[in-house]
Amino acid sequence: MPKAGETPGAGNFQCTKCGYIVALANATDKLPVCPKCRAVDYIKKK
Ligand SMILES: [Zn+2]
Numbered sequence: 001m002p003k004a005g006e007t008p009g010a011g012n013f014q015c016t017k018c019g020y021i022v023a024l025a026n027a028t029d030k031l032p033v034c035p036k037c038r039a040v041d042y043i044k045k046k
Pocket of ligand 1: 020
C-alpha cells in the first residue's frame with residue numbers, strides 16, 4: 001500500500017480514509033499527506 005512520502009510512480013492514488021484522489025504526473029513525484037484528512041495511506045487506482 002503506497003504511503004505519503006513515497007514515490008509510487010505516476011497514477012491516481014486514493015486516500016483510504018476519505019476517498020480523496022491524488023494524481024501524480026511523474027514517477028519522481030512524492031505522495032503528499034492527504035490534504036483533506038491528513039491520512040498517509042493510499043490505494044492505487046486503475
Ligand atoms: Zn484523506
